[in-house]
Amino acid sequence: MSKGARAGRRISALVSAATAVMLVAACGGGSSGGSAGSASAAGSAAGSAAAGGSAVTLEFSQWWEPELPTGALRGLMDQFEAANPGIKVKLLSGPFASTKEQTIAGAAAGTMADVVGLDGAWVSDFVKQGALADLSKLMTDSSYDATQLAAQIKVNGSTYMIPVVNFVYPLFTNNDLLTKAGVTAPPTNRTEFMDAAKKITALGGDVKGWVMPLSLEAPNGIQNDVMSWNWSSGGSMLKDGKPDLTNADVKATVDYVKSLWDAKVVAPGGLTMKEQDKVEEFTNGRVGMMIDSLAHVTLIRKSNPNLKFSISAIPAKDGYTGKRGIPYASWGIGVSGKSKHAAEAWKLVSFLMNEANNSTLSTAANAFPGNTKSVPGFVAGDDLFKAAFDIYKAGYPANEFTGLPVADELMRSFDEQLQKTLTGGETVDQMLTTTQGTWSKNF
Amino acid sequence: MQNDVKAAPRQSPWRGLTRPDRPSPRRPLGRRLEPYAYVFPTVLLMVVLMLVPIGMVIRYSLMDNVILNQNPVFVGIANYVTVVTDPDFWNAVRNTAFFTGVSVAAHLVLGMAFALLLNTSLLSNTTKAIFRVLFILPWLFTVAIIAVLWRLLLNPNGVLNYLLQTAGLVDSKVEWLADPAIALYAVTFINIWSGYPFYMMSLLAGLQGIPRDLYEAATVDGANGWQRFTNVTIPQLRPIIMSIALLDVIFTTQQFALIWMTTGGGPINVTEMLSTFTYKLAFNRYQFSLASASAAIIFGMSMVLAFFYVRYQKARD
Numbered sequence: 001m002s003k004g005a006r007a008g009r010r011i012s013a014l015v016s017a018a019t020a021v022m023l024v025a026a027c028g029g030g031s032s033g034g035s036a037g038s039a040s041a042a043g044s045a046a047g048s049a050a051a052g053g054s055a056v057t058l059e060f061s062q063w064w065e066p067e068l069p070t071g072a073l074r075g076l077m078d079q080f081e082a083a084n085p086g087i088k089v090k091l092l093s094g095p096f097a098s099t100k101e102q103t104i105a106g107a108a109a110g111t112m113a114d115v116v117g118l119d120g121a122w123v124s125d126f127v128k129q130g131a132l133a134d135l136s137k138l139m140t141d142s143s144y145d146a147t148q149l150a151a152q153i154k155v156n157g158s159t160y161m162i163p164v165v166n167f168v169y170p171l172f173t174n175n176d177l178l179t180k181a182g183v184t185a186p187p188t189n190r191t192e193f194m195d196a197a198k199k200i201t202a203l204g205g206d207v208k209g210w211v212m213p214l215s216l217e218a219p220n221g222i223q224n225d226v227m228s229w230n231w232s233s234g235g236s237m238l239k240d241g242k243p244d245l246t247n248a249d250v251k252a253t254v255d256y257v258k259s260l261w262d263a264k265v266v267a268p269g270g271l272t273m274k275e276q277d278k279v280e281e282f283t284n285g286r287v288g289m290m291i292d293s294l295a296h297v298t299l300i301r302k303s304n305p306n307l308k309f310s311i312s313a314i315p316a317k318d319g320y321t322g323k324r325g326i327p328y329a330s331w332g333i334g335v336s337g338k339s340k341h342a343a344e345a346w347k348l349v350s351f352l353m354n355e356a357n358n359s360t361l362s363t364a365a366n367a368f369p370g371n372t373k374s375v376p377g378f379v380a381g382d383d384l385f386k387a388a389f390d391i392y393k394a395g396y397p398a399n400e401f402t403g404l405p406v407a408d409e410l411m412r413s414f415d416e417q418l419q420k421t422l423t424g425g426e427t428v429d430q431m432l433t434t435t436q437g438t439w440s441k442n443f
Numbered sequence: 444m445q446n447d448v449k450a451a452p453r454q455s456p457w458r459g460l461t462r463p464d465r466p467s468p469r470r471p472l473g474r475r476l477e478p479y480a481y482v483f484p485t486v487l488l489m490v491v492l493m494l495v496p497i498g499m500v501i502r503y504s505l506m507d508n509v510i511l512n513q514n515p516v517f518v519g520i521a522n523y524v525t526v527v528t529d530p531d532f533w534n535a536v537r538n539t540a541f542f543t544g545v546s547v548a549a550h551l552v553l554g555m556a557f558a559l560l561l562n563t564s565l566l567s568n569t570t571k572a573i574f575r576v577l578f579i580l581p582w583l584f585t586v587a588i589i590a591v592l593w594r595l596l597l598n599p600n601g602v603l604n605y606l607l608q609t610a611g612l613v614d615s616k617v618e619w620l621a622d623p624a625i626a627l628y629a630v631t632f633i634n635i636w637s638g639y640p641f642y643m644m645s646l647l648a649g650l651q652g653i654p655r656d657l658y659e660a661a662t663v664d665g666a667n668g669w670q671r672f673t674n675v676t677i678p679q680l681r682p683i684i685m686s687i688a689l690l691d692v693i694f695t696t697q698q699f700a701l702i703w704m705t706t707g708g709g710p711i712n713v714t715e716m717l718s719t720f721t722y723k724l725a726f727n728r729y730q731f732s733l734a735s736a737s738a739a740i741i742f743g744m745s746m747v748l749a750f751f752y753v754r755y756q757k758a759r760d
Contacts (some may be wrong), residue, residue, distance in 0.1 A: 101726065104726060104729075108510040108731070125511065125729050128511055129510065129511055129513075130513060206600050214709075214710075215706075215707050215709065216706070216707040216708050216709035216710075217703055217704070217706075217707025217708075217709075218707070267599075268599035268600075268616050268618050268621070269598060269599040269618050269620070269621040270621065271618070271621040271622075271623075271709055271710035271711075272620045272621045272626070272705070272706045272707065272709055272710055273621070277594075277598075281600075286600060406727065406728055406729060408727045409723075409727045409728045409729075412723070412727060415709075416709070416711055416712060419623075419709065419710050419711045420711055423623055423710070423711070425711070
């Protein structure tokens with residue numbers, strides 16, 4: 001072997017060793033939780049820098065930015081940075097599903113972003129892990145006036161999540177289909193709804209009266225499309241914070257949903273249908289009525305500009321005159337329990353929750369504000385949104401799954417049993433008793 | 444033959460080499476460590492990316508609910524007992540066995556049929572090129588695209604029902620993915636559709652490598668087409684068939700994305716697989732220790748298959 005070749009081998013060996021050392025270093029950095037961990041490491045570095053007098057960089061993970069008009073959230077962050085010199089905000093944005101997985105991983109690894117976008121269904125489990133900071137304490141420390149908040153999600157008496165904006169789920173009705181079917185106005189009670197659904201289905205073709213997505217991949221159909229019937233009639237699925245699925249209201253709700261299914265007025269494919277499929281069925285004029293998020297109004301208008309539709313309150317049980325619960329989903333916000341910049345993180349939360357900024361955000365999101373004094377801009381110029389806002393104000397936001405432990409799993413187990421009932425595998429009573437037993441184990 | 448080998452005079456493997464190239468026990472330490480430096484990055488990657496995660500999952504599976512519990516304690520095999528006594532687990536095992544068994548068998552039959560078609564001399568090269576492009580298309584799509592595509596095709600108001608109803612083959616809309624009696628067959632069909640090109644391309648490469656003289660010799664011996672297929676083609680392709688079939692069993696057993704994005708394991712639990720069962724334990728029920736136990740069981744099953752694969756490969760070598 002020549003000297004050159006030997007030298008080459010030594011250089012190769014050195015390069016290999018150097019690569020190994022770099023790998024060890026890289027893996028050491030990454031072991032704190034994948035991408036979230038890396039980002040958090042960056043945040044920690046920023047925190048150290050802050051201690052030395054330079055800017056603090058807050059990480060803010062959420063799924064909101066991709067769902068808002070381009071630049072809307074970044075614009076708010078720029079305003080926050082201008083108002084709070086020394087604090088920078090790094091947005092960690094992604095679709096809902098990946099944000100959820102990263103947040104769960106971050107909670108487990110202790111590498112959650114300083115400020116986190118939250119869904120109400122996650123809160124209880126994150127609190128158990130000690131992953132979220134007690135916002136009640138942060139509010140007290142900063143003398144924050146909490147009365148301006150429309151809602152606070154509490155666990156054991158302390159606030160851990162604040163709904164920033166709320167997406168309500170009213171009843172959408174296809175004006176043309178209703179007119180063709182001879183239905184003069186959107187139904188207000190269960191009997192009228194069944195009648196309207198039957199008449200619309202009788203139009204024939206691919207048209208059905210109602211649509212109910214029950215996919216087990218995302219079982220939020222239980223919350224939005226099934227239990228909403230119960231809440232709209234003032235019913236509850238809980239008693240003293242514990243499951244109470246065998247009560248008369250829940251039984252009447254499931255009986256009613258089954259009667260719609262048995263009457264064959266529900267769009268086919270419901271057992272594996274997802275929310276986006278539901279919206280698609282309605283947008284394409286194959287379904288006369290659906291319960292859906294107000295957030296989809298723009299999408300429906302864009303996808304089918306010719307579709308004429310109305311928004312009304314979800315029908316209540318016959319003869320009900322009380323206030324109607326209207327289901328909602330929130331873009332919630334919280335602060336990491338491991339954040340080194342909790343005070344700065346709270347500044348960002350309170351910035352998003354103040355009257356002006358909350359109005360801006362809710363307007364951009366086509367949602368209702370989390371600050372009671374805020375009024376979204378779209379309400380004034382759009383009849384549909386105005387109608388929805390009126391329904392929202394006339395009733396009360398109702399979502400009993402928010403804050404429950406393993407809320408997703410509760411919906412899924414309810415969903416599985418409901419599917420068995422709809423396909424004739426068991427009675428409604430059996431279904432509710434079984435689900436009550438399954439749920440109780442989680443409380 | 445063995446006697447011949449024994450009878451052959453033994454020769455030093457170092458015969459003819461000059462002294463400096465012989466291994467010496469007194470080589471400097473740096474020279475002796477040099478080979479290890481070459482393999483070290485690979486070994487390190489394997490340890491960090493494979494052994495450490497596997498070790499962590501196994502450790503988690505032996506604790507009470509890790510991650511959610513601030514101070515998890517060792518519980519032995521309790522999580523394994525919970526998993527294997529769960530009827531949902533055995534439902535998932537049955538579904539996975541059906542899904543995998545039917546998928547692998549159909550992949551093999553379809554892959555072989557299309558490979559033979561593309562290897563035949565009865566079609567022109569242009570026709571074969573067109574078929575080759577068409578047949579390989581399913582392989583070019585990602586799982587997400589496949590799921591969306593088939594959800595649209597199999598929608599009750601979708602293309603397939605339209606064609607079947609137009610042709611008078613069905614009276615009402617079939618709920619392919621939402622009917623508990625059909626859903627498992629539907630997702631298995633989708634998996635078959637998406638996976639056969641892997642077999643087709645592997646077997647086509649194998650077919651093109653079979654010497655022509657074997658077929659000529661068989662023809663001279665009076666073998667007909669079927670006999671040439673069973674006595675020449677299949678034996679020649681056996682190593683490839685065994686390898687890809689074992690790999691396919693491992694891949695299909697672990698199929699998650701396709702099931703999750705088409706049915707989510709439903710309706711009810713008729714398409715629940717081991718992969719979706721484990722995912723739900725972790726990310727819906729937050730039972731990370733149970734999920735780890737389930738994952739460890741799947742890992743054990745995969746290891747058994749991998750053992751046979753490696754043993755088969757060694758036997759071939």
